[in-house]
Amino acid sequence: MTPNxxxxxxxxxxxxxxPQVSGPMAIVPLFGPDRVGYAGPRSGLRLGDVHxxxxxxxxxxxxxxxxxxxxxxxxxxxAQNHALCRSLFxxxxxxxxxxxxxxxxxxxxxxxxxADQWFFVLPLGVRxxxxxxxxxxxYSKLWDAITAFNxxxxxxxxxxxxxxxxxxxxxxxxxxxxxELLDGQSGALFFLRxxxxxxxxxxxxxxxAELWPALxxxxxxxxxxxxxxxxGWQPPEEVPLAGDDLEALADALQAERRAHAARLLHAxxxxxxxxxxxxxxxxxxxxELFTAEGDDFVGxxxxxxxxxxxxxxxxARTASLEALLAA
Amino acid sequence: xxxxxAIPLRDHVSAPGxxxxxxxxxLDLLSGPAGRFVVPRHGTTIDWExxxxxxxxxxxxxxxxxxxxxxxxxxxxxxxxxxxxxRAGRSGLTEAARHTADRVVTVLLAALxxxxxxxxxxxxxxxxxxxxxxxxxxxxWLFGHPALAALVARRRPAVRDVLDxxxxxxxxxxxxxxxxxxxxxxxxxxxxxATEDLGPVAAWLLRDGSAPAAPVAERAxxxxGSAPAAPxxxxxxxxxxxxxxxxxxxxxxxxxxxxxxSEVDDAVAARAATLPRFDGRLALVLDTSASMAGYGDxxxxxxxxxxxxxxxxxxxVADLRLVSAGxxxxxxxxxxxxxxxxxxxxxxxxxxxxxxAPDLVAVVTDGYETVRSGDLARLVQAxxxxxxxxxxxxxxxxxxxxxxxxxxxxxPGLPELSCxxxxxxxxxxTRLCARAPGPVGRRFLCDALRRRLPEV
Numbered sequence: 001m002t003p004n005x006x007x008x009x010x011x012x013x014x015x016x017x018x019p020q021v022s023g024p025m026a027i028v029p030l031f032g033p034d035r036v037g038y039a040g041p042r043s044g045l046r047l048g049d050v051h052x053x054x055x056x057x058x059x060x061x062x063x064x065x066x067x068x069x070x071x072x073x074x075x076x077x078x079a080q081n082h083a084l085c086r087s088l089f090x091x092x093x094x095x096x097x098x099x100x101x102x103x104x105x106x107x108x109x110x111x112x113x114x115a116d117q118w119f120f121v122l123p124l125g126v127r128x129x130x131x132x133x134x135x136x137x138x139y140s141k142l143w144d145a146i147t148a149f150n151x152x153x154x155x156x157x158x159x160x161x162x163x164x165x166x167x168x169x170x171x172x173x174x175x176x177x178x179x180e181l182l183d184g185q186s187g188a189l190f191f192l193r194x195x196x197x198x199x200x201x202x203x204x205x206x207x208x209a210e211l212w213p214a215l216x217x218x219x220x221x222x223x224x225x226x227x228x229x230x231x232g233w234q235p236p237e238e239v240p241l242a243g244d245d246l247e248a249l250a251d252a253l254q255a256e257r258r259a260h261a262a263r264l265l266h267a268x269x270x271x272x273x274x275x276x277x278x279x280x281x282x283x284x285x286x287x288e289l290f291t292a293e294g295d296d297f298v299g300x301x302x303x304x305x306x307x308x309x310x311x312x313x314x315x316a317r318t319a320s321l322e323a324l325l326a327a
Numbered sequence: 328x329x330x331x332x333a334i335p336l337r338d339h340v341s342a343p344g345x346x347x348x349x350x351x352x353x354l355d356l357l358s359g360p361a362g363r364f365v366v367p368r369h370g371t372t373i374d375w376e377x378x379x380x381x382x383x384x385x386x387x388x389x390x391x392x393x394x395x396x397x398x399x400x401x402x403x404x405x406x407x408x409x410x411x412x413x414r415a416g417r418s419g420l421t422e423a424a425r426h427t428a429d430r431v432v433t434v435l436l437a438a439l440x441x442x443x444x445x446x447x448x449x450x451x452x453x454x455x456x457x458x459x460x461x462x463x464x465x466x467x468w469l470f471g472h473p474a475l476a477a478l479v480a481r482r483r484p485a486v487r488d489v490l491d492x493x494x495x496x497x498x499x500x501x502x503x504x505x506x507x508x509x510x511x512x513x514x515x516x517x518x519x520x521a522t523e524d525l526g527p528v529a530a531w532l533l534r535d536g537s538a539p540a541a542p543v544a545e546r547a548x549x550x551x552g553s554a555p556a557a558p559x560x561x562x563x564x565x566x567x568x569x570x571x572x573x574x575x576x577x578x579x580x581x582x583x584x585x586x587x588x589s590e591v592d593d594a595v596a597a598r599a600a601t602l603p604r605f606d607g608r609l610a611l612v613l614d615t616s617a618s619m620a621g622y623g624d625x626x627x628x629x630x631x632x633x634x635x636x637x638x639x640x641x642x643x644v645a646d647l648r649l650v651s652a653g654x655x656x657x658x659x660x661x662x663x664x665x666x667x668x669x670x671x672x673x674x675x676x677x678x679x680x681x682x683x684a685p686d687l688v689a690v691v692t693d694g695y696e697t698v699r700s701g702d703l704a705r706l707v708q709a710x711x712x713x714x715x716x717x718x719x720x721x722x723x724x725x726x727x728x729x730x731x732x733x734x735x736x737x738x739p740g741l742p743e744l745s746c747x748x749x750x751x752x753x754x755x756x757t758r759l760c761a762r763a764p765g766p767v768g769r770r771f772l773c774d775a776l777r778r779r780l781p782e783v
Contacts, residue, residue, distance in 0.1 A: 020670055020697040022734065177695045178734055180617035180670050213622075235701065241709035249713050250678045253706065257699060 017185070019261050022178040024233045025224035026194070027216070028264055030187035030201065035310060038203040039066040039092070040210035041119065047074045048095060053103050054139025056082055059095040065285050066090040067203065069211055070300050070313040071122035071130055071219070073104060073161075081105050081162065083122050083142070085134035086291075087300045087313070089284035100135050102142035104161035120165055121211070121219040124197060125149045128298055128318045131291070152325075153230050165218050168225060173213070175221035181212045187312070189268050190220045192227065195324050196268045199297075201312035219315075227325060271297050271314060296320045349388045350761045350772040353395045356380050358758075361403030364410075366449040373450050378407065385411040390424040391769060393431040394776035399552045399754050402439055409435045409447040413461040414454065429460065433783050436468045438549040441478050444468065445485045452492035462493040463518050470520045477541035479528050487532050503529040549781060553753040563727045565628045569749020570594045571638065572631040578663060579627060588663055591638075598635075599642035602753055603775030605760040607687065607767040608646040610680035612673065613637050614692035616653030620667035621693075625726050629693040630667045632724045632746065636691055638662055639752055644760075648683040652676035652692070671695055673737055674702035681710075681717055686763040688719040694735025704738040718762040720744060722755060 017029035039045065039062045048057030060066050068090060073083025082101045090096060104122075122130055129145035143159025150156065155163040165172060186208045190198035200215055202208035227233040241256070243249035275294045278301075282289040286305040292298065292314060299314035316324070362376025381404075385392040396408040412432050417425050436444055448465055451458075469486065472478055479486055491499045494514060502512040506522045506529035515522055522529075527539035566573040571594035578587040619630040641647055641659045649657060653669040656662070673696050680688045696703055707719065721738060725747040736743070742762065746755045761772040 018670060018698060021699045021701070022695075022697065023700075174734065176622060177618040177693070178697065178700075180695075180697045182617065182670060183668050238701070238705065241705045243709065243713050245713050246678065246681055246710075246715055249706065249709055250675075253674060253678070253702060257702075260699065 016265070017182060018257075019264055020179050021260075022175075023224055023235075024193050024227040025175075025179070025220065026191040026264060027179050028189040028191075028261075028268070029182050029185045030189065031182075031184050031205075032186040032201065033204070034184070034186075034206075035204045037064045038207055038310075039064040039090075040207040041066075041069050041072060041214075042210040045072075045090065047076070047119075050076075050080065050082065051097070052139075053080055054082070054101050054137060055097065055099045056101050057095050057097050058084075058088075058090065060090040060093055063092050065092070065287065067207075067287075067289075067302055067311045069121060069214075071127050072119055072214070073102075073122060074119050075162065075166070083120075083130065083161075085130045085136075085142075086281065087289055087302070087311070089282055089287060089289065091284055099137050100133070101139070102130060102133070103139040103159075104142065104146060105159070119214055120217075121214040123149060123161075123165065123218060123222040124220055124315055124321060125152065125223060125318060126161075127219070127315055131298055131300070134291075152226055164222060168222070171225060171229075172217040172221050175217045175224070176213050179216050181209060181216075185209075185212075188215070189264070190215075190315075191264055191267065192220075192223060192321075192324060193233075193327065194263065194267060195316075196270050197223070197316040197321060197324070199268075199271055199299075199312055199314040201309065203310040223321070223325070231325065276314075348762075348764060348768060349384060350391060350768055352380075353384045353388075353392060354398060354758060354761055354772075356384065357395055357398050357400035357404050361401055361407065364403065364406050364446060364450070366446055366453055371453070373453055375407070375450075381407045381411055385415055388769070389415060389420060390427050391773055393424075393428045394773055394780075396431050396435055397551055397776040397779040398757070402443055405435055405439055405551070406443045406447050409439065409444070410450050413447060413451050413458060413464065414456050416458065417460060427777070430780055430783075432460070432464050433467075434549060434551070434781060436464065437783050438551050440548070441472075441482070441545075445482060445489060448489040448493070449485060452489060457493070465489060465493045466515055466518050466520045470515065470522055470525065473546045474541065474543040475525070476528055476531075476539040477544050479531055480538045480541055483532060490532070500533070503533050505529075507533060507535065549783070551779065551781075553757070553779065559748060559750075563747075565625060565631065568628075568632060568747060569598070569635060571598050571635040571749055572628075575631040575634055575662065576627050579631075579665070583663065591663070595635075595638045595642065598749060598752065599639045602639055602643045602756055603760070603771065603778060604643050604645070605756070605763070605771050606645045607760070607763050607771070608648065608683070608685040609640065609644045609760065609763075610648040610650065610683050610685035610688045611637060611640060612650045612652055612676035612680050612688065612690040612692075613656070614653060614671055614673070614676075614690070615651045615656060615665065615667050616669050616671040616695075616697065617667055618671065618695045618697065619653065619693055628726045629724050630665065632749070633691045633693075634662050634665060635749060636722070636724070636746070636752060636755075640689075640756070643756065648680065648685060650676045650679045650683075670697045672698040672702075674698075674706045677703065677706060677719060681715060685717060686767050687760065688717055689722055689759055690719065690741075691722045691724065692737070694721075694723045694732060694737060696737035700734075700737060704740060707738050707740050718742075718764065720759050720762055722746070722759065 015031040019026050019028045044062035044066045046059045046061040048059045050056045068088045070087040075081050081104050083104050084101055126145040126149050133141045146159045146161050150163050153164050184205050186205045187201035241252050243252050276292040278290040278292055281291055288303050290301050292301055297314050302311035304310055363374050365374040396405050412428055498514050502515055505512040507526050512522050530536040531539055560567045566576050574590040574594045621628050638659055652672055721741045721743045723745040725745050727747050744755050744758055757775045761768055
């Protein structure tokens with residue numbers, strides 16, 4: 001990894017926010033610059049024609065460069081549901097045919113209800129598999145990973161992703177309330193059981209706000225739900241708060257929170273930028289897309305020619321995740 | 328009358344330091360199941376549940392207990408209240424308390440069904456208690472009954488048994504013979520009871536003659552409890568859960584205008600005029616965080632109803648101290664431009680609220696605690712050890728009464744109230760402010776319930 005990108009990762013955020021915790025998941029909000037010239041994944045991106053299984057068009061739908069989020073997928077009524085294995089650039093007005101998309105339904109029986117098209121981001125547990133299969137033009141390539149993912153939720157072992165994110169949509173979307181998007185927030189660190197499992201960064205707060213529901217509900221919330229509902233996760237025993245008076249309790253509470261935040265940020269150091277190997281995948285308008293791979297984390301990042309990091313989706317490898325979930 | 332808008336009070340009184348004054352115990356009793364109250368035809372006992380608790384509350388605070396009949400409760404409880412009021416002596420009561428007891432008895436006799444009234448008096452007979460006020464109450468009720476003939480035709484033995492008990496057998500029979508023959512019934516005259524044109528009824532009670540004609544089958548009954556509300560919508564939307572929350576939603580969604588702001592002001596005034604007044608200090612932790620904004624079909628539902636409640640409290644509470652958890656607000660005028668934002672730190676909010684030395688703390692929230700969920704529960708648990716025993720009540724704003732509260736109970740050790748419609752505000756504020764300790768809470772509850780006492 002180039003020294004410049006190391007410093008870029010370090011400079012990526014201007015401020016780290018107060019952690020939010022609900023159940024086994026924690027999030028540390030990140031606040032970065034409000035960059036202009038970028039199209040968001042809801043307002044600036046559209047799923048176009050689906051040519052055949054695994055082959056579809058994605059289209060720019062607004063002004064500005066669109067960085068298609070890594071592992072975005074779409075649920076449509078009356079059509080096979082797909083997810084992308086990789087991020088890519090869309091210049092304003094551009095349409096790109098993607099032939100290495102993953103079909104996330106194994107058979108006709110999996111159509112979701114609901115008239116609207118809505119997008120998601122692949123759950124954490126299948127993301128590494130998806131990334132490793134980029135460039136492979138085989139629509140069923142993710143079914144084994146989806147089957148294994150479904151098994152963790154006690155679902156039928158089929159390659160239907162909606163068995164979890166569709167049937168569990170009402171529960172999963174409540175993660176939007178359990179973790180609150182803050183004004184100016186452009187990224188987040190995601191933790192499960194106190195261990196870092198994801199680093200998501202957007203070019204600006206508007207982009208991140210459009211991506212947030214898919215990240216918190218489906219990409220990371222699904223795994224948290226799995227811990228709560230299917231692995232019998234229980235909150236850890238905590239030492240009771242104690243104080244001789246109200247002010248002593250207030251001090252004790254703040255001290256605990258500072259210590260907790262410090263623990264999370266220490267855990268975040270497990271993502272070592274220097275340990276990531278980068279491979280360039282795409283270029284557009286002064287931006288370069290890299291695939292990043294390390295021992296414990298993989299994903300993709302976008303760096304501008306001025307060396308600033310404008311997009312990142314780095315997440316725990318499946319083996320690390322499964323070890324964490326089984327602990 | 329069963330409670331129209333039953334607001335379950337999940338009062339976990341096991342929480343250390345929880346206030347359990349008479350008012351709170353009474354409301355808890357009256358909001359729970361009433362159980363049986365049956366006077367068997369034969370025997371010497373009464374089959375009744377919760378009798379002991381009713382008796383305890385009655386003895387602890389007779390005036391407040393009497394007013395409890397006006398709470399949102401069931402007739403099954405009101406029968407027990409009527410029985411206790413009839414059973415209890417009046418010596419030692421203040422003039423005001425006696426007057427209250429008399430009024431409540433009159434109201435209960437007008438509200439309860441005939442069978443329920445007879446049950447209460449039969450129970451009095453079973454326990455062999457005679458009270459002058461009970462005699463007067465029954466005689467007035469019976470001989471002023473608009474459907475007396477129908478009542479007597481249906482329940483002759485019970486009516487006669489009670490009349491024999493309250494007047495004494497000899498006086499009862501003599502009175503009935505007098506009425507039947509058109510002569511004055513002196514004892515009833517002294518009670519101020521009119522008995523003209525009741526000859527056939529009296530004869531029937533004496534087992535003489537045929538059943539009298541019953542032109543009126545049954546009497547109209549009073550409805551008690553908080554003011555009856557308009558029918559609830561079958562399909563709930565964000566703008567049909569009360570005029571005030573709807574006005575706020577339209578103001579926030581539309582282009583702000585004087586007309587929309589006036590609509591909010593008018594709705595606040597109209598609703599606040601119907602609500603009880605609290606003359607103590609209430610610290611309100613108002614959740615104004617991002618989750619309160621909601622999304623989809625429920626966008627603005629939580630924040631609008633919470634804001635509506637806040638604006639009403641600002642009119643009804645003499646000393647309201649506001650602490651916002653989320654977007655910072657300080658004055659009711661800020662409601663016009665309120666935008667829910669920020670994370671939910673309820674624990675810090677409660678600490679700030681307690682610093683104002685209130686009589687009571689209310690936390691109005693959608694229930695999602697995001698800044699370290701669990702902190703509020705731990706704080707609540709630690710407060711007694713820190714010498715803090717101020718009552719804290721969690722008030723959850725719902726979209727409908729059927730909301731799933733999973734992950735929305737940040738402190739199960741706290742007493743909880745909820746509301747989803749503006750018509751719930753009266754009952755919620757009553758249950759909330761009744762928890763203020765000492766004279767402040769008692770005075771509030773008495774005034775709040777007395778407001779509901781109809782003229783009969």
